[in-house]
Amino acid sequence: MDVDLIFKIAAIGIIVAVLNQLLVRSGREDQAMLTTLAGLVVVMFIMVQQIADLFTMIKSVFGL
Amino acid sequence: MELMFQIIGIALCSTMLCLVLRKNNPEYATAVAILTTVLILGMVVSTIHEVILHVRNLAIAGGVNLSYLETVFKVISIAYLCEYCCAVLEDAGETAIAKKVELAGKVIIFCISLPVIESLFRLITALF
Numbered sequence: 001m002d003v004d005l006i007f008k009i010a011a012i013g014i015i016v017a018v019l020n021q022l023l024v025r026s027g028r029e030d031q032a033m034l035t036t037l038a039g040l041v042v043v044m045f046i047m048v049q050q051i052a053d054l055f056t057m058i059k060s061v062f063g064l
Numbered sequence: 065m066e067l068m069f070q071i072i073g074i075a076l077c078s079t080m081l082c083l084v085l086r087k088n089n090p091e092y093a094t095a096v097a098i099l100t101t102v103l104i105l106g107m108v109v110s111t112i113h114e115v116i117l118h119v120r121n122l123a124i125a126g127g128v129n130l131s132y133l134e135t136v137f138k139v140i141s142i143a144y145l146c147e148y149c150c151a152v153l154e155d156a157g158e159t160a161i162a163k164k165v166e167l168a169g170k171v172i173i174f175c176i177s178l179p180v181i182e183s184l185f186r187l188i189t190a191l192f
Contacts, residue, residue, distance in 0.1 A: 003074055006099050010081040013092030020088070036089065043095045047102075054102050054109075058145070061113045062137045063120070 005046065012039055067111060071104050094156045105148055135180050139173050 016039035023032035058064075078100035086093040116137065123133045146169030153162035 003077075003103070006074070006078050006081065006096060006103065009092065009096050009099055010078075010085060013085045013089055013096070016092070017085070017088035040091060043092065047095055047098055050099060050102050054106050057106055058109055058141050061109050062116060062141045064134070064138055064141065 005050065009043055009046065012043060015039075067107060071107060074100060074104060094152075097155055098152055101148060101152055105144070109144075132180055135176060138176050142169055142173055142176070145169075 016036055019035050020032045023029070023035065078096055082093040082096050085096060120130075120133065123130065146166060150162040150166050150169075153159070153165065
């Protein structure tokens with residue numbers, strides 16, 4: 001679990017925001033929403049993995 | 065000491081990132097907050113590992129029943145996790161879900177500690 005992960009998520013968020021703005025301005029709003037959703041799915045995959053790691057660590061540290 | 069500095073640094077950095085992200089995509093801000101809290105909690109928990117080993121050795125040396133110690137550890141970890149989840153959810157604006165998670169934590173802690181209370185009552189009634 002690294003600090004880099006936080007920056008990765010922030011970078012994904014900023015890129016998705018920029019792409020969103022671009023697509024909305026050029027009139028393709030449905031593609032903008034799809035991009036946002038795709039970014040969210042990627043971020044959620046990473047998040048779920050980290051949360052699972054956290055739970056495993058808590059189990060092993062507390063010896064449960 | 066370095067751990068405290070690291071944690072403060074990480075927390076401040078991700079606060080700024082959250083603020084930047086919250087205007088355009090609030091969901092990414094919540095994701096950054098969740099990941100930061102997971103990271104900080106992980107660092108704190110791996111520091112506590114030593115303390116828990118010491119407590120376990122002390123309990124074995126003092127002759128305390130180990131199953132009671134396991135119950136105490138379970139209750140502590142449930143309290144930590146519940147508090148963490150409630151804070152994140154309240155930050156995301158879902159106060160209702162946060163309150164229900166808190167209620168679930170209280171109920172689970174009570175159910176887990178029931179055998180200990182039972183054996184305490186048995187001990188007390190055995191005295192008379």
